[in-house]
Amino acid sequence: MSFYIASSPHAHQRRTTQHIMLWVLLALIPGLAAQCYFFGWGPLLQITVAVTVALITEAVILIVREKPLRATLGDFSAVVTAVLLAISIPPLAPWWVIVIGTLFSIGIVKHVYGGIGQNVFNPAMAGYVLLLISFPVQMTSWMPPSTLATFELNFIDSLWLFFTQYTSEGYSLEQVRLIELTQSLDAIVMATPLDEIKTQLSQGYTLTEIKRSDVFSGIAGTGWLWVNLGYLVGGLLLLYKRIIQWHIPVALLASLAFFAALGSLFAADQLPGVSLHLLSGGAMLAAFFIATDPVSAATSNRGKLVYAALIGMLIYIIRTWGGYPDAIAFAVLLANMCVPVIDYYTRPRAYGHGGKAL
Amino acid sequence: MSKQASNAVQLWDFPGGIHPPERKQLANRTPIAHLPLPSVLYIPLRQHLGSAGNILVQPGDTVLRGQALTEPGHTGGLPVHAPTSGTVQAIIDHPSNHPSMLAEPCIQLIPDGLHNSVAFEPISNPFEATALSLLQHIQQAGIAGMGGAGFPTAQKLAQSRRIELLIINGVECEPYIVSDDRLMREHAATIVRGSLLIGHILGNPAIVIAVEDNKPEAIQALEHALTQLDSQQAEQISLRVVPTKYPSGGEKQLIQVLTGKQVPARGYPAHIGIIMQNVGTAFAVARAIDHGEPLMERVVTLTGEAFAQPGTVWGLLGTPIAHLLTHAGLQTEAQQRIIVGGPMMGFTVTDLQIPITKTTNCLLAPTTTEIPAKRQELACIRCGACEQVCPASILPQQLYWLARAKDHDGLAQHHLSDCIECGACAYVCPSEIPLVHYYRQAKADIREAHIEQQKAEIARQRFEARQARLQREKEERLERHRQAAEARQKALAAREREHAQQAEPAAPNAPAAASDDPQKAKVAAAIARAKAKKAAQQVQQQSQQGDSESS
Numbered sequence: 070m071s072f073y074i075a076s077s078p079h080a081h082q083r084r085t086t087q088h089i090m091l092w093v094l095l096a097l098i099p100g101l102a103a104q105c106y107f108f109g110w111g112p113l114l115q116i117t118v119a120v121t122v123a124l125i126t127e128a129v130i131l132i133v134r135e136k137p138l139r140a141t142l143g144d145f146s147a148v149v150t151a152v153l154l155a156i157s158i159p160p161l162a163p164w165w166v167i168v169i170g171t172l173f174s175i176g177i178v179k180h181v182y183g184g185i186g187q188n189v190f191n192p193a194m195a196g197y198v199l200l201l202i203s204f205p206v207q208m209t210s211w212m213p214p215s216t217l218a219t220f221e222l223n224f225i226d227s228l229w230l231f232f233t234q235y236t237s238e239g240y241s242l243e244q245v246r247l248i249e250l251t252q253s254l255d256a257i258v259m260a261t262p263l264d265e266i267k268t269q270l271s272q273g274y275t276l277t278e279i280k281r282s283d284v285f286s287g288i289a290g291t292g293w294l295w296v297n298l299g300y301l302v303g304g305l306l307l308l309y310k311r312i313i314q315w316h317i318p319v320a321l322l323a324s325l326a327f328f329a330a331l332g333s334l335f336a337a338d339q340l341p342g343v344s345l346h347l348l349s350g351g352a353m354l355a356a357f358f359i360a361t362d363p364v365s366a367a368t369s370n371r372g373k374l375v376y377a378a379l380i381g382m383l384i385y386i387i388r389t390w391g392g393y394p395d396a397i398a399f400a401v402l403l404a405n406m407c408v409p410v411i412d413y414y415t416r417p418r419a420y421g422h423g424g425k426a427l
Numbered sequence: 428m429s430k431q432a433s434n435a436v437q438l439w440d441f442p443g444g445i446h447p448p449e450r451k452q453l454a455n456r457t458p459i460a461h462l463p464l465p466s467v468l469y470i471p472l473r474q475h476l477g478s479a480g481n482i483l484v485q486p487g488d489t490v491l492r493g494q495a496l497t498e499p500g501h502t503g504g505l506p507v508h509a510p511t512s513g514t515v516q517a518i519i520d521h522p523s524n525h526p527s528m529l530a531e532p533c534i535q536l537i538p539d540g541l542h543n544s545v546a547f548e549p550i551s552n553p554f555e556a557t558a559l560s561l562l563q564h565i566q567q568a569g570i571a572g573m574g575g576a577g578f579p580t581a582q583k584l585a586q587s588r589r590i591e592l593l594i595i596n597g598v599e600c601e602p603y604i605v606s607d608d609r610l611m612r613e614h615a616a617t618i619v620r621g622s623l624l625i626g627h628i629l630g631n632p633a634i635v636i637a638v639e640d641n642k643p644e645a646i647q648a649l650e651h652a653l654t655q656l657d658s659q660q661a662e663q664i665s666l667r668v669v670p671t672k673y674p675s676g677g678e679k680q681l682i683q684v685l686t687g688k689q690v691p692a693r694g695y696p697a698h699i700g701i702i703m704q705n706v707g708t709a710f711a712v713a714r715a716i717d718h719g720e721p722l723m724e725r726v727v728t729l730t731g732e733a734f735a736q737p738g739t740v741w742g743l744l745g746t747p748i749a750h751l752l753t754h755a756g757l758q759t760e761a762q763q764r765i766i767v768g769g770p771m772m773g774f775t776v777t778d779l780q781i782p783i784t785k786t787t788n789c790l791l792a793p794t795t796t797e798i799p800a801k802r803q804e805l806a807c808i809r810c811g812a813c814e815q816v817c818p819a820s821i822l823p824q825q826l827y828w829l830a831r832a833k834d835h836d837g838l839a840q841h842h843l844s845d846c847i848e849c850g851a852c853a854y855v856c857p858s859e860i861p862l863v864h865y866y867r868q869a870k871a872d873i874r875e876a877h878i879e880q881q882k883a884e885i886a887r888q889r890f891e892a893r894q895a896r897l898q899r900e901k902e903e904r905l906e907r908h909r910q911a912a913e914a915r916q917k918a919l920a921a922r923e924r925e926h927a928q929q930a931e932p933a934a935p936n937a938p939a940a941a942s943d944d945p946q947k948a949k950v951a952a953a954i955a956r957a958k959a960k961k962a963a964q965q966v967q968q969q970s971q972q973g974d975s976e977s978s
Contacts, residue, residue: 072777075765076864078850079798080447080602080770086808086857091474140805186806225858314815363810367822417442419842420679420819421692 070275086185088144089312093358094152096306100299100354101156107214107292110227111160114168114292116152122171123151130180138373146185150174153193153359157398158200159211159353161242166207170196185215190405191365201398209264210242214292261397263350263388266341274339283289297353304357316373317366318356324381332389340389350388359397365405372408372415379411380404436667439687441680443816444672445851447602447622447771449641454730454737455605459613460482461741462754466541468745469521469533470507472497474784475571476578480504484534488515492544493721496534499566505579506569508724510743513538524748524767524781526774532814533782536745545881547719558628561716568715571786574607574705575678577786580712585700590629591700595622595636595709597677598669601769604789606726607706609739611638614710615652619777621709623660624716627704634664636706638682641671673771674849678703680818692845727783729755733763735791742783748790749779757792762800766791770798771850805858813852813862821844823852823862830869835876838869846870912966916959923955 073214104112127147131138159193174196182188201208226236234242269279307313325346332340346352360366360380367376380400387396470478480497485488490509497506513536520530527953550556550564566581574596595618599607611618619636628632638646649666656664669684679690682701690696696703705714707725714720727742736755742751752765766773767781768789813823821842829837846866853862 071702071762072775073762073800074777075801076773076861076867077763077768077769077773077848078854078863079764079766079773079775079793080854081859085859086805086810086858089808089810089857090536120799137803140803144805146808183807186808221675231584298815314811325649350770363808366809366811368809368814368822369976373811416822417814417820418843419692419821419845420441421689421845423689424840 086144086146090149092307092310092312093149094145096312097152097300097358098305099302100296103292103295103299104156104160107296108160109222110224111162111212111231112156113166114227115155115158115160115162118164119151119155119167119171120148122168123147123175126172126175130176130184133248134180134184136184141185144185147175147179150179150192150196156354157193157197158208161212161227162204162207163234164232166200166204170200170204173199175243188364189408191359191401193362194359194401197398198402199351201393207266211264237338253301263341263345266345270339277338277340293349297348300353300357304353307357307361313314313357313361314370314373316370317361317377320374320377321356321360321381321384322352324372324378325352326381327383328382328421329384332385333378346385346388351397352384355384355397355401359401360404365401365408367408367411367415369412369415369417371417372411375411375415376404379407432503436665437687438667438669439684441590441675441683441853442672442820443814443818443819444680445816445854446671447673447854448931449671450603450730451605451608453603453606453732454728454739457738459609459726459739459741460526460754462743462746462751464511464538464542465743465746466538466727467516467747468510468513468536468538468743469747469782470496470509470536470745471521471523471531471533471782471784472507473504473531474577474744474786475508476506476576477582478504479840480506482518482534484515486515489513489539490515490536492542493547493723494545495567495569495721496828505571506567506721507534507744508569508721508723509536509744511536511538512541512543512747514833522778522781524784524787526776528776528778528781535743542863549719553624553716558630559802561628561966565712565715567721568711570708570711570715570783571722571731572705573707573725573785573788574676575786577784580708582703583704584625584628586629586697586702588697589696589700590632591774592686593622593626593629593632593634594681594701594703595625595634595706596676596678596681596703597636597642597649597706597894598681599642600639600671600673600676601771601789602673603756603771603791604728605730606728606739606788608642608645609728610726611642611706612648615645615648616655617713618706618709619649619652619656619664620717621711621713622654622664622704624712625704625709626663626700631663632700632702635667635685637667637669637685639671640668641677645799666683666830673851674818674847675820677847677849679847692842708718714861722785724785725785725787727751727787728789728791730789731766731792732794732797732865733758733760740859742787744784746786747780747782748776751783751790752779752792759792760795762795764791764793764795764798771854772848802859807860812855812857816851816855818849818851820845821845826869827860827862827865830865833869833872835873837868838873843869888965908961908967913965919959919962 101112124142124147128138128142131141152170154174155167158167159172174192177194178190178192179185179188222230229235229237230242265277266279304318308315308318326343329341329343329346333342360377367373383400383403384396387393387399393399434528451712472482478500481500482497484496487845490496491512492509494509495506496509499506516535516537518532518534522528523531524744550561553561562581562585565584566579570580571577572580573902597607597611622634622636646666646668653661653664653666667685674680678696681703682696683689686701688699691698691785711722715722722744724741724743726739728739729751730737734757735758737755740751740754765776765779767776767787768774770791773789773791807824807827809824817823825841826838826843826846829841843866848863848866850863853860856862
């Protein structure tokens with residue numbers, strides 16, 4: 070008879086990294102579904118390619134680094150990174166864009182720093198920033214919501230566009246992005262609501278005028294409202310399942326809302342309000358899925374509040390005064406840089422260290 | 428005091444904590460059983476924190492139940508007593524009830540089956556007795572804290588500080604363990620009595636008996652026992668039901684839950700006017716004072732799905748655990764885990780002959796489906812789950828990185844010493860990193876480094892002292908030699924003067940001649956100097972020889 074020797078604790082909750090990552094993927098589904106409903110097959114194509122590239126890259130690097138292959142690949146962390154990157158970029162960006170982004174996210178941002186748990190920056194966001202800076206045209210070619218689009222794209226067309234930039238009938242990506250042809254044959258090309266606001270404001274329109282455009286419906290951009298609500302639902306699921314804590318999403322959204330409210334207070338017609346900021350672009354995705362990446366976030370509860378509030382503030386600043394329409398990736402990366410300092414100053418007070426020392 | 432009233436009192440919360448499956452029903456549904464006598468007992472001399480006592484018996488001696496086998500030595504320590512009558516077979520080294528299972532001195536007792544007792548000496552009217560006499564009685568009864576580390580109870584109660592609150596800990600927050608639960612259900616009155624006696628020793632502070640809300644039967648029994656008290660005592664003592672959360676039974680955590688205060692780091696509860704005792708200890712104190720019984724047995728929970736009949740038993744101190752395991756119908760698997768203590772803080776053992784001691788509250792034998800084998804440790808993903816559950820508000824994750832880097836200064840800065848090793852962090856870790864194991868190792872490393880440092884410091888002091896001594900001796904020696912040489916020179920000079928005086932009458936003109944002939948005088952002086960130098964050299968040579976011989 071042999072006895073098993075182990076160190077306490079013997080009991081374990083049995084919630085593994087794999088379990089956490091699978092829940093994150095599951096929680097992405099409502100938002101992703103909305104994205105596909107409004108923007109077509111693109112996101113799914115992007116995800117397919119991104120996940121494939123991510124897994125191959127991770128496997129090759131693990132083999133080279135002589136790390137356990139199955140345990141690390143099986144934790145699905147690379148899949149989560151790939152999916153987050155894939156749903157962040159324009160749905161019909163050419164295939165090589167997502168390939169380069171994923172290669173960089175996994176190969177450089179994650180593994181050069183030592184693999185899972187060691188990366189300083191959020192891999193998906195670092196990949197996104199690389200792509201945005203390197204390929205600004207492809208990375209800003211967003212599709213119109215299907216409800217506004219002149220061309221209806223089926224799966225085959227999407228596939229053609231994704232791989233060749235032309236549909237089977239020879240229309241270019243630029244052409245299918247048209248939402249209307251004006252009398253003067255000026256093509257109006259779809260932009261994201263935030264992009265639209267930025268451009269129009271610079272041309273001297275007021276917010277009230279801009280929001281009359283078809284790109285907007287009610288409180289936020291057409292389609293984008295539902296996409297954000299989808300990610301909100303997924304995020305609440307993660308909170309409910311205790312996969313993430315409330316600190317980061319709440320602090321991020323509260324901070325963004327606070328600055329947006331402050332802005333509207335001073336210049337209601339020049340600065341987009343709270344609802345636009347929270348329900349357009351990637352606000353919800355950032356709050357629940359991106360900023361909550363544990364590896365690159367601050368660790369203590371107070372630290373998480375500071376970290377997320379910083380991201381919210383940076384999003385507002387960059388969206389309002391920066392050169393890019395959305396700001397999630399830059400804000401997250403800048404906050405990632407501050408994490409060591411935040412961690413240092415937000416260490417909780419250990420038990421018994423409150424009063425005077427003995 | 429009614430349940431409503433006891434719950435109306437404010438309670439506080441401690442940060443973190445977890446809610447693992449409690450699994451208390453496995454063993455708490457049957458009364459505490461008495462076992463047949465084992466065929467042999469191995470009674471360790473040391474079952475508490477502190478040094479062992481002096482042995483009072485020899486092999487071959489016949490002893491009675493309750494007879495002291497050791498007495499406290501001059502370094503303190505607690506006596507151990509024979510839990511049954513029998514013959515002392517030997518005093519041997521036997522594997523200990525410790526994670527290391529290292530052999531330690533034990534008295535091997537063969538029970539005679541008669542169970543004859545010595546005449547016990549209870550204290551009548553203990554509330555009239557002085558605290559000192561009661562403390563001595565508790566010390567002689569060999570009572571050590573029965574909830575945790577086994578700190579000698581009399582030593583803990585002998586406080587010079589003013590104690591305002593006595594907490595009787597019946598929380599028993601660790602999953603599976605039901606020893607205190609059963610004891611409270613069956614002996615609530617004795618526990619209340621013991622609490623009042625301890626309170627008397629401490630100068631009658633307020634007494635709070637704390638029980639987790641997952642033990643309704645125990646709460647009911649204690650409430651009933653409290654209604655039997657006279658009004659003065661009933662005013663002094665109250666029952667407090669605390670929410671179930673692991674590790675609310677930890678001394679520091681329970682103090683925080685009941686008072687909102689924290690025990691200062693590196694301090695004791697007595698520093699903030701609080702003393703905590705386990706319900707089992709209160710029971711043992713009452714038995715010792717009212718019945719004169721020393722500590723000879725304790726309640727042991729036998730639980731886990733590998734047992735056919737789990738439950739609680741009165742385990743005689745020194746009983747090999749195999750005797751208890753067999754009694755409860757252990758059906759071992761290929762890779763059976765036998766845990767002394769609970770699933771959160773217990774340790775595994777591989778030798779079933781180790782004895783029950785004063786602190787053995789549970790033997791847990793889970794099946795592998797119940798508590799599966801550990802899986803491969805994966806990389807930390809910095810999820811921070813560990814920090815969310817840490818009751819000491821330290822950063823388990825940072826400690827893990829620092830422990831791996833063997834950064835002892837960093838570990839000290841992050842308060843490794845405040846870790847109570849409750850295991851909550853490792854329980855929730857998604858990468859299944861054995862965090863507590865890392866901390867224990869780091870603590871041991873730091874302790875070792877500290878000892879090494881002390882040793883090195885002592886060695887350095889000794890070396891420096893030796894160097895100083897050698898230097899001093901050398902200087903003294905040179906000084907002696909110098910003085911000797913001087914003395915010789917003086918003696919030589921004196922002798923020469925004598926010679927000169929003797930020669931004077933024969934040559935009365937010599938001084939004149941000398942003064943007349945300075946050349947001659949110079950030569951004489953040179954000769955004298957040469958002689959003196961030679962003599963000095965000789966002395967030096969001799970002394971050097973002497974040196975080389977002596978060194």
